[in-house]
Amino acid sequence: MPYHIIEHSDDLASLILMDSTFQGALSSDLFDVKDIKVRAMPFQHYQVGFESRSFIHVSLRILSGRSEARKQILSKSVIEKLSNLNINKVSIIAEVLDIDRDSYQKELT
Numbered sequence: 001m002p003y004h005i006i007e008h009s010d011d012l013a014s015l016i017l018m019d020s021t022f023q024g025a026l027s028s029d030l031f032d033v034k035d036i037k038v039r040a041m042p043f044q045h046y047q048v049g050f051e052s053r054s055f056i057h058v059s060l061r062i063l064s065g066r067s068e069a070r071k072q073i074l075s076k077s078v079i080e081k082l083s084n085l086n087i088n089k090v091s092i093i094a095e096v097l098d099i100d101r102d103s104y105q106k107e108l109t
Helices: 014-027 068-083
Strands: 003-009 037-043 054-063 090-099
Touching: 003 014, 014 037, 014 054, 014 068, 054 068, 068 090
Parallel strands: 003 037, 054 090
Antiparallel strands: 003 054
């Protein structure tokens, strides 16, 4: 835990976005490095209003129970790292989503 899922326009490099998102999560000081998981899904077909604009949408999925202040720290930290990439004409969004602790299951084989 946590799971960071990046959806982005395919004109952006997944590996660079993944690294920045990972560094943002790490610099939030909320997680151990070994627990941070990041994956990316580029989209070829998308529309952002009436203009040509790239996008980055990061869903930050964490186990429920963290305060709103900690969630804000996480989203701001990820946004900051992605903003530091200095990509022109891009919409950057980060949202923190709670995973219900009671129903969450995990198995490693």
